[in-house]
Amino acid sequence: MKTSQIILTALLCSVSAQADWLNFRGPHASGYDAEATGSPKELNEDTLAWKAPLPGRGLGSAITIGDKVFVTAASGPDQKQLHVICFNGADGEPIWERRFWATGRTMAHNKTCVAAPTPASDGERIYAFYSSNDVICLDLEGNLIWLRGLTLDYPNASNSLGMSSSPLVVGNTLVVQVENDSESFAAGIDKLSGINNWKLDRPKTANWTSPTTLNVDGEEIVALQSSEGVLGVVPDTGSQIFNFEDGAATIPSSASVGDSLYIPSSGLTAITVKTDGSETVKHWNESAQRPGTPSPLVINDKVFIINNAGVLNCANRETGERLWRIRLERSDKSGTPVGSFSGSPVAGAEGLIYLFSEAGVGLVIDVSGDEGEIVSEIELGETILSSASLDDGAVYIRSDGHLWKFGK
Amino acid sequence: MNPVLFLATIFVLALLPPGKLRSETWTGPLNQIAKVGLEGTGNVEAAKAWSKLTQQGPEVIVPILEAMEGAGPLARNWMRSAVETVFDNQLNALKDLPSERIKSFFIDRTNEPNARSLAFDLYRRIDADDANEVIPGFIDDPSPSLRREAVAQLINKGQTLLDEDQKNESIKVLRSALDAAREVNQINDIAELLREQLEQKVDLPRQFGFLMYWDLIAPFDNTERGGFDTVYPPEASFDVTGSYPANGDKNVSWQEYSTSDDYGMVDFNQLFSPLKEVVGYAHTEFTSAKARDAQLRLGCKNAWKIWLNGELIFGRDEYHRGIRIDQYILPVELKEGKNTLLVKACQNEQTQDWTVEWQFQLRITDEAGTAILSTDRKTTPEANASTRRRGE
Numbered sequence: 001m002k003t004s005q006i007i008l009t010a011l012l013c014s015v016s017a018q019a020d021w022l023n024f025r026g027p028h029a030s031g032y033d034a035e036a037t038g039s040p041k042e043l044n045e046d047t048l049a050w051k052a053p054l055p056g057r058g059l060g061s062a063i064t065i066g067d068k069v070f071v072t073a074a075s076g077p078d079q080k081q082l083h084v085i086c087f088n089g090a091d092g093e094p095i096w097e098r099r100f101w102a103t104g105r106t107m108a109h110n111k112t113c114v115a116a117p118t119p120a121s122d123g124e125r126i127y128a129f130y131s132s133n134d135v136i137c138l139d140l141e142g143n144l145i146w147l148r149g150l151t152l153d154y155p156n157a158s159n160s161l162g163m164s165s166s167p168l169v170v171g172n173t174l175v176v177q178v179e180n181d182s183e184s185f186a187a188g189i190d191k192l193s194g195i196n197n198w199k200l201d202r203p204k205t206a207n208w209t210s211p212t213t214l215n216v217d218g219e220e221i222v223a224l225q226s227s228e229g230v231l232g233v234v235p236d237t238g239s240q241i242f243n244f245e246d247g248a249a250t251i252p253s254s255a256s257v258g259d260s261l262y263i264p265s266s267g268l269t270a271i272t273v274k275t276d277g278s279e280t281v282k283h284w285n286e287s288a289q290r291p292g293t294p295s296p297l298v299i300n301d302k303v304f305i306i307n308n309a310g311v312l313n314c315a316n317r318e319t320g321e322r323l324w325r326i327r328l329e330r331s332d333k334s335g336t337p338v339g340s341f342s343g344s345p346v347a348g349a350e351g352l353i354y355l356f357s358e359a360g361v362g363l364v365i366d367v368s369g370d371e372g373e374i375v376s377e378i379e380l381g382e383t384i385l386s387s388a389s390l391d392d393g394a395v396y397i398r399s400d401g402h403l404w405k406f407g408k
Numbered sequence: 409m410n411p412v413l414f415l416a417t418i419f420v421l422a423l424l425p426p427g428k429l430r431s432e433t434w435t436g437p438l439n440q441i442a443k444v445g446l447e448g449t450g451n452v453e454a455a456k457a458w459s460k461l462t463q464q465g466p467e468v469i470v471p472i473l474e475a476m477e478g479a480g481p482l483a484r485n486w487m488r489s490a491v492e493t494v495f496d497n498q499l500n501a502l503k504d505l506p507s508e509r510i511k512s513f514f515i516d517r518t519n520e521p522n523a524r525s526l527a528f529d530l531y532r533r534i535d536a537d538d539a540n541e542v543i544p545g546f547i548d549d550p551s552p553s554l555r556r557e558a559v560a561q562l563i564n565k566g567q568t569l570l571d572e573d574q575k576n577e578s579i580k581v582l583r584s585a586l587d588a589a590r591e592v593n594q595i596n597d598i599a600e601l602l603r604e605q606l607e608q609k610v611d612l613p614r615q616f617g618f619l620m621y622w623d624l625i626a627p628f629d630n631t632e633r634g635g636f637d638t639v640y641p642p643e644a645s646f647d648v649t650g651s652y653p654a655n656g657d658k659n660v661s662w663q664e665y666s667t668s669d670d671y672g673m674v675d676f677n678q679l680f681s682p683l684k685e686v687v688g689y690a691h692t693e694f695t696s697a698k699a700r701d702a703q704l705r706l707g708c709k710n711a712w713k714i715w716l717n718g719e720l721i722f723g724r725d726e727y728h729r730g731i732r733i734d735q736y737i738l739p740v741e742l743k744e745g746k747n748t749l750l751v752k753a754c755q756n757e758q759t760q761d762w763t764v765e766w767q768f769q770l771r772i773t774d775e776a777g778t779a780i781l782s783t784d785r786k787t788t789p790e791a792n793a794s795t796r797r798r799g800e
Contacts, residue, residue, distance in 0.1 A: 077556070077593055096496070098489055101522065103481045107735055134485075144458050144489050146451035149482050153446050155722075160709070160729035181726040195448035206729065 019392040021064045024118035024166035025344060026390060029212040030255040031297040036348035038393035040407040042376040043362045049405040050092030054398065055083050058115035059164065059342075061389045062396040062403060064089060065121055068140060069396060071403055072128045074114035079106045082114070084128045084138060089391065092405060096142040104132035104151025108162025111342075111385070113400070116164035117210075118387075120174065122191060127174050131162045135176065137194060146194030150176075156183035159206050166210040170220050170235035173197055179207035179226060186211075186224050188238050198238030203228045209253040216259045216273050223261055225254055230263055232273060242273055242280050252291040252344075255298050257317075262303055264291045270303075270320060284320035289313055295344040299351050299367065306345065306355070310337045312365065312372055324371045328355075328363065331377050338363065342385040354395050356384040362397065380404065434468050437461045438475040441486045454486055461490040466498045469530075470509045476523035488526055495530055507534045514554070515542070521551035521776070528554060547588045552776050559589045563597060570605060579606050586615065590777035592733045613788045616733070617771040617779025618672025619692055619749070621786055623648060623662040626680045626688030627655045630754050635687035636711045636725050642689040643715075646748065655686060662691070668789040669769075671707075671733060676753060676766040683755060683766070690751045694772060695783045696742040702780055704749075707735040708768035711754040716740050717747055727756045728763045734777075742772075742780075
């Protein structure tokens with residue numbers, strides 16, 4: 001192959017990788033993708049590209065790889081039928097679907113469901129994970145690579161309310177958190193064989209948070225959040241790098257930027273991991289910046305949280321000082337709150353925040369000015385408990401019944 | 409390979425009938441998939457086998473379904489995915505599918521229930537009208553999911569008759585549906601129609617097979633949740649006349665208890681008043697007509713352990729995350745005659761309103777969810793006599 005061809009191939013791969021949304025909350029599982037450009041500024045009938053029916057319930061977001069979009073779902077009287085569906089991103093037509101029987105417990109609170117975690121990918125394979133502890137690895141064409149039934153392996157690893165932690169692929173390892181009141185653990189699973197690289201006992205407390213990654217001197221570190229704090233581990237070995245022990249929330253997850261982590265802990269706490277990775281430096285804590293169910297979001301020099309009252313707070317990322325806050329209300333001037341939020345905010349290169357309420361109202365919020373402004377609003381007419389996903393020029397959101405694509 | 413041996417092998421293969429030759433193309437991969445085990449063992453080999461299977465034609469569909477007999481839950485999932493992939497490939501290519509063989513497979517009740525249900529789903533995609541014609545025959549099927557289809561049709565029929573004010577006919581149809589139903593949601597739907605709209609009596613505890621009569625003893629200490637692992641005297645041996653030191657300085661003894669709850673809820677708070685950080689035990693006997701496989705189906709939002717005939721079956725130290733019928737399904741072997749059951753239920757320190765419950769529900773069923781009743785099962789207690797103390 002000629003040098004020019006190699007460069008061109010590398011460039012194309014690079015462009016493709018940048019555009020993909022590979023897991024819950026995208027890059028570093030933190031919600032902000034500086035490479036996702038051209039997302040629609042308005043969500044309306046004109047920007048709705050397609051709407052596809054789904055075969056079952058699900059809270060997990062869509063992930064995108066190239067021109068394919070992947071979603072999981074669970075169906076049947078006890079949600080014992082697990083689905084992985086691949087759509088054509090261009091037209092919303094299903095390309096393939098794979099179905100499996102749940103091998104673990106499927107009991108969950110009515111508000112959540114068995115397909116609560118967002119699948120993860122390394123760009124070549126899909127890793128679907130469910131509250132039943134089934135882990136399914138498929139390639140992009142739907143060929144089965146491996147299966148795990150973590151409840152078969154660890155019979156008391158379950159939460160009767162349901163679990164929702166989304167997995168993450170880091171290097172050669174799929175990281176899963178299966179944290180509950182009983183047999184609580186996190187594991188690093190070899191992404192090719194499905195065999196454990198490592199398994200750590202974790203606090204025996206129900207935990208619905210998802211792992212995030214930090215980049216410390218070019219090394220990826222996985223941050224495992226729990227009620228006790230945040231444990232930083234090497235993804236391939238599970239070796240401890242740092243341990244933040246001030247406690248943390250068990251529903252909203254942290255957001256990272258480089259070696260900094262913004263933790264839902266006593267409100268919001270900002271830490272940096274030292275360059276040798278051994279310790280953390282606490283920069284600030286703001287008790288008033290307390291995230292509700294949605295996870296925090298960092299865009300450049302600002303950090304955003306949405307509290308349980310439906311108020312969007314913007315703070316200075318360096319100091320934690322609040323810059324502004326707005327109540328998320330309907331645009332009809334009635335003062336009606338948009339409602340509660342279960343999904344987390346995400347944003348692309350233009351810095352527009354995409355957020356969907358439980359009542360099915362989608363918002364686009366411009367946060368580039370001195371105060372946030374809702375610039376677009378759409379009613380989807382279905383309950384939405386999930387977070388949006390971004391691809392170049394597109395926004396995806398799913399309910400129990402449908403997957404929507406807005407944009408090009 | 410030795411050239412002579414190679415030629416001899418070719419010669420022997422050529423003499424085999426075509427069916428036999430083809431069967432060898434899937435036998436090896438299916439045997440490989442059947443070997444997948446815990447913690448990911450066998451995954452890499454299974455993936456290669458899966459790839460070989462899914463490159464084959466529609467003739468592989470029924471052999472894969474047949475291989476599900478005796479396969480573990482992980483292997484069954486590998487096989488299911490292979491069957492559906494081959495089926496989808498054929499369907500997308502507008503090629504013929506072995507519809508009659510698939511139909512014969514799900515009609516045969518001796519085949520594995522999950523595989524039969526899958527075969528029915530595939531057949532419905534080939535010939536939906538004929539599949540609907542077949543459904544009424546599933547009314548007494550050993551496969552729960554196939555039986556559900558038939559029960560659903562009966563519920564609809566009963567509702568239609570009710571809407572047409574043909575109450576007697578509706579009752580007859582819904583009673584048939586109730587006899588056949590095994591799934592909780594369907595049983596509840598039928599009972600609601602019969603009770604609330606047709607003023608019929610329904611003995612739900614008997615329908616489900618809940619155990620209603622118990623002996624209870626409490627409270628033992630569960631400070632800092634330490635009682636879950638502490639072996640208190642009732643775990644060591646059951647003696648209905650036994651009296652043991654418990655919380656505080658007084659002795660406690662076993663008390664008779666029965667529940668009239670539709671869902672067999674055994675509520676320690678009814679006898680011992682709401683308590684926190686305590687352990688209680690419940691004991692009962694169950695007479696089985698024969699030695700047989702069965703399932704203990706437990707619902708409990710407290711930490712719990714359960715013993716059958718003195719053997720610890722399972723335990724779980726989760727508190728107040730929810731309860732539902734059949735929350736935990738535990739395979740066991742009943743012996744002929746008297747079987748003893750002991751349940752340990754632990755209450756923790758939480759003080760929220762939703763942490764008051766200190767209770768469990770237990771039923772015994774076969775694998776399909778059909779209630780197995782004790783041969784000496786007593787009449788279901790009346791609703792106004794839900795709690796009885798010894799001697800009352």
